[in-house]
Amino acid sequence: MPRPDAGGPRGLVALYRRLSGLVAAPSADAQAVAAVMAGELGVLAAVVGPHREVLDAAALGLGAAEVAARVLADAHDGAWSRALEVAAGAARALRVPGAGTRVQVVAPVLLGREVPAFLLAEEDTAARDRPDALAGDDVLLLVAEHAATVVGVLAGRDRVLAAATGQVRGDLVSGLLLDRARDADQAAQWAEHVGFDAGVAHRVVVVSPDDDDAYGAGPASLLGEAEEHLVAAAPGALTVVRDTETVAVVPEPADPVAVGAACARRLARGRVPDPDARWPVTVAVGGPVGAAQEIARSYDQARRTLQAARRLGRAGRVLRFDDLGVHRLLLQIPDPEAARAFAREVLGRLATDRSERTTELLRTLARYFLEDGSPQRVARALNVHPNTVGYRLRRAEEQSGLRLDNHRDRLAAQVALEILGEMET
Numbered sequence: 001m002p003r004p005d006a007g008g009p010r011g012l013v014a015l016y017r018r019l020s021g022l023v024a025a026p027s028a029d030a031q032a033v034a035a036v037m038a039g040e041l042g043v044l045a046a047v048v049g050p051h052r053e054v055l056d057a058a059a060l061g062l063g064a065a066e067v068a069a070r071v072l073a074d075a076h077d078g079a080w081s082r083a084l085e086v087a088a089g090a091a092r093a094l095r096v097p098g099a100g101t102r103v104q105v106v107a108p109v110l111l112g113r114e115v116p117a118f119l120l121a122e123e124d125t126a127a128r129d130r131p132d133a134l135a136g137d138d139v140l141l142l143v144a145e146h147a148a149t150v151v152g153v154l155a156g157r158d159r160v161l162a163a164a165t166g167q168v169r170g171d172l173v174s175g176l177l178l179d180r181a182r183d184a185d186q187a188a189q190w191a192e193h194v195g196f197d198a199g200v201a202h203r204v205v206v207v208s209p210d211d212d213d214a215y216g217a218g219p220a221s222l223l224g225e226a227e228e229h230l231v232a233a234a235p236g237a238l239t240v241v242r243d244t245e246t247v248a249v250v251p252e253p254a255d256p257v258a259v260g261a262a263c264a265r266r267l268a269r270g271r272v273p274d275p276d277a278r279w280p281v282t283v284a285v286g287g288p289v290g291a292a293q294e295i296a297r298s299y300d301q302a303r304r305t306l307q308a309a310r311r312l313g314r315a316g317r318v319l320r321f322d323d324l325g326v327h328r329l330l331l332q333i334p335d336p337e338a339a340r341a342f343a344r345e346v347l348g349r350l351a352t353d354r355s356e357r358t359t360e361l362l363r364t365l366a367r368y369f370l371e372d373g374s375p376q377r378v379a380r381a382l383n384v385h386p387n388t389v390g391y392r393l394r395r396a397e398e399q400s401g402l403r404l405d406n407h408r409d410r411l412a413a414q415v416a417l418e419i420l421g422e423m424e425t
Contacts, residue, residue: 011133015040015143019150030151031056037147043123046071047151088115093145101126105140107148111155119148169194173240177247179296191292194238203256204286204298206306207263208245210315229263249295256285261318278316282309285320312421343416349399364392366417
């Protein structure tokens with residue numbers, strides 16, 4: 001690569017301009033900055049991350065792996081690590097004497113108040129071979145500092161672009177959830193843009209905190225963490241954080257229920273005393289969809305399932321829309337207390353007397369319906385004699401006023417038990 005041959009400071013200015021020009025190149029990155037330094041000054045140049053990892057590196061006549069190995073060999077030196085700390089604290093480039101005639105320059109890459117990386121330049125002053133325009137001991141220090149600034153600008157540009165891309169992606173996912181596409185073709189275009197695979201069935205998973213104030217980090221932090229866990233459990237999921245919930249469109253091969261449960265278990269660690277008993281979030285899973293325009297339907301189902309979980313006392317667990325049964329209709333009742341009043345009216349003392357004996361009758365009645373009216377199966381499930389089942393059912397009829405041989409009474413009793421959450425298996 002040719003080197004500048006202008007006299008005096010014009011060679012330094014020309015090199016500054018070349019480095020600055022990388023900002024305007026869409027494909028330019030930190031590796032390009034290191035390559036320009038290596039080519040123009042004949043030095044080893046590298047960009048080192050906060051954990052001393054080599055992110056990019058270049059040197060004339062050496063491969064990237066060999067350059068990285070040379071940098072890492074110095075990373076174990078305590079003086080080298082202290083030099084990085086001092087440079088970061090001073091927010092300026094620092095010259096560090098090396099072994100023999102080697103000299104290193106460390107320049108912090110600044111991104112606002114952050115120091116996400118360092119630019120490292122190393123040369124052997126005894127073997128220095130530069131044009132006159134770039135001669136002088138301060139040239140490497142000045143160029144490294146300017147190069148670090150360029151790397152910071154490139155990193156900031158990439159961060160802005162990533163944020164903008166993420167915002168657009170989030171807006172499109174939200175648009176699909178809320179059915180904002182004007183037609184099926186537009187929905188399909190949006191879905192294709194965010195990576196939705198129309199050839200695979202998906203389900204919408206909603207993760208919602210049960211108490212906005214109970215956990216110190218707050219719901220916003222918890223929701224962001226939930227998004228990370230969902231993506232980790234299902235890399236192909238489309239995710240977005242919305243108000244008081246994190247939503248993911250999860251492909252069925254990833255098992256949306258398992259994905260939601262895995263996310264909730266991770267969120268529970270350090271937040272609740274017993275993660276196996278209850279999570280700090282409720283997970284609701286909508287029905288399966290195969291096309292982009294159906295995503296909004298699954299989202300609506302998941303939201304209704306979330307509402308049902310809390311009405312049924314199933315907060316802190318996972319519930320699928322498919323498992324709601326008659327509760328899909330019960331959710332249409334605007335006043336939950338009206339539904340509970342109906343249940344108490346149907347079941348009488350079975351719903352109001354919470355003594356152990358009455359609770360036993362209520363459980364037996366629920367099991368009777370779950371076992372399709374078979375006293376033998378009820379007896380096996382409860383580990384009692386069939387005669388005991390018969391006795392308890394008669395007592396349940398007496399306390400409730402129900403007649404189990406009447407189909408209307410049986411239907412009313414089952415609905416009442418569903419309302420009270422007694423039909424859980």
